[in-house]
Amino acid sequence: MIDLRSDTVTRPSREMREASAGAEVGDDVYGEDPTVNELERRAADAVGMEAALFVPTGTMGNQIAGRVHTDHGQEVLAERDSHVVKWELAGFAQHAGLQVRMVDGDDRGVVSPGQVRESYVAEDLHRPGTGLLCLENTHNSKGGTAIAKEDVDAVCDEASELGVPVHVDGARLFNAVAALSTPAPELVENADSVMFCLSKGLGAPVGSVFAGSEGLVERGRRERKLFGGGMRQAGVLAAPGLLALENRERLAEDHENARALAESLDGVGGLRVPTPETNIVLLDTDGTGRTAEEFLGVCSDEGVLGVPFDEHVVRFCTHLDVDSEDVEAAVERVSSAL
Ligand SMILES: *Cc1c(COP(=O)(O)O)cnc(C)c1O
Numbered sequence: 001m002i003d004l005r006s007d008t009v010t011r012p013s014r015e016m017r018e019a020s021a022g023a024e025v026g027d028d029v030y031g032e033d034p035t036v037n038e039l040e041r042r043a044a045d046a047v048g049m050e051a052a053l054f055v056p057t058g059t060m061g062n063q064i065a066g067r068v069h070t071d072h073g074q075e076v077l078a079e080r081d082s083h084v085v086k087w088e089l090a091g092f093a094q095h096a097g098l099q100v101r102m103v104d105g106d107d108r109g110v111v112s113p114g115q116v117r118e119s120y121v122a123e124d125l126h127r128p129g130t131g132l133l134c135l136e137n138t139h140n141s142k143g144g145t146a147i148a149k150e151d152v153d154a155v156c157d158e159a160s161e162l163g164v165p166v167h168v169d170g171a172r173l174f175n176a177v178a179a180l181s182t183p184a185p186e187l188v189e190n191a192d193s194v195m196f197c198l199s200k201g202l203g204a205p206v207g208s209v210f211a212g213s214e215g216l217v218e219r220g221r222r223e224r225k226l227f228g229g230g231m232r233q234a235g236v237l238a239a240p241g242l243l244a245l246e247n248r249e250r251l252a253e254d255h256e257n258a259r260a261l262a263e264s265l266d267g268v269g270g271l272r273v274p275t276p277e278t279n280i281v282l283l284d285t286d287g288t289g290r291t292a293e294e295f296l297g298v299c300s301d302e303g304v305l306g307v308p309f310d311e312h313v314v315r316f317c318t319h320l321d322v323d324s325e326d327v328e329a330a331v332e333r334v335s336s337a338l
Contacts, residue, residue, distance in 0.1 A: 007319035016240035025235035035235030048185020061195035070131030109139030113158035144280030146179035156190035204244035269338030
């Protein structure tokens with residue numbers, strides 16, 4: 001099987017398993033796990049923030065952001081197709097009592113400063129006030145688009161003028177970094193917090209990071225506890241996370257593979273496949289006469305897996321466990337399936 005469903009399907013390497021087995025550990029709820037402490041230090045440095053918190057999932061990292069930045073009952077601004085809107089069980093409403101005000105980004109998921117200003121709600125007798133702006137980079141649903149520093153900065157400046165903090169859902173932040181050649185600390189320098197996943201393209205079995213100022217991260221630590229995410233000898237998870245940080249440089253390979261996949265499949269049997277910016281390839285199946293589900297059915301018979309994103313949109317994702325030969329094989333199999 002060539003598994004292109006997601007970059008979350010990677011298995012931990014032998015080195016990661018060995019690092020886990022040999023990790024120095026302690027009780028992290030007492031702050032005594034040296035491996036977790038080291039990961040949090042290095043993760044904070046990687047994004048240029050004061051401090052970082054190791055969390056089990058990206059979802060928990062985003063939900064912690066929702067709670068630490070806002071007062072219960074405020075509004076949060078988020079792009080309509082973003083993960084926090086579509087795929088987190090309305091967690092902002094459930095966990096932070098937030099009303100989500102959705103903004104239509106452009107076709108790459110970019111939100112403009114004008115939209116932030118228009119959607120901003122000032123607190124008064126009748127209105128709850130905007131407590132947070134949440135951005136997503138890379139933008140998953142729009143095909144892994146890497147949003148440039150100038151676009152991030154423009155909305156951060158606008159939000160800052162309005163007194164609204166900014167959280168970046170950077171589940172795939174380092175894919176954006178690789179695609180844009182902008183160091184992570186520069187890309188998020190005007191945001192107040194960022195979440196990134198160790199468990200996606202970076203290849204760790206488990207774990208994400210929430211980063212921000214020391215004060216924010218200290219509050220985040222209490223929220224993590226509230227979510228039941230205070231972990232004990234979590235160094236066995238942080239050790240592979242440290243190795244995952246070393247995989248940042250190789251994400252460019254995934255992007256090359258994604259580009260090769262898209263260029264080879266575009267036009268095959270009526271498929272329309274725009275060239276991706278990072279590791280996410282969106283295939284429009286309309287011209288093949290098949291729905292996304294039907295297309296995935298014939299692909300799966302040939303040993304290629306993807307996920308449906310819409311009636312006629314399929315996502316293929318390249319990752320650490322897929323090399324250029326796998327991509328060539330996937331192209332042959334999909335072509336013969338069609
Ligand atoms: C995967 C993902 C998350 C959530 O990460 P989990 O670890 O799966 O909870 C959040 N945002 C985006 C954009 C993602 O792709």
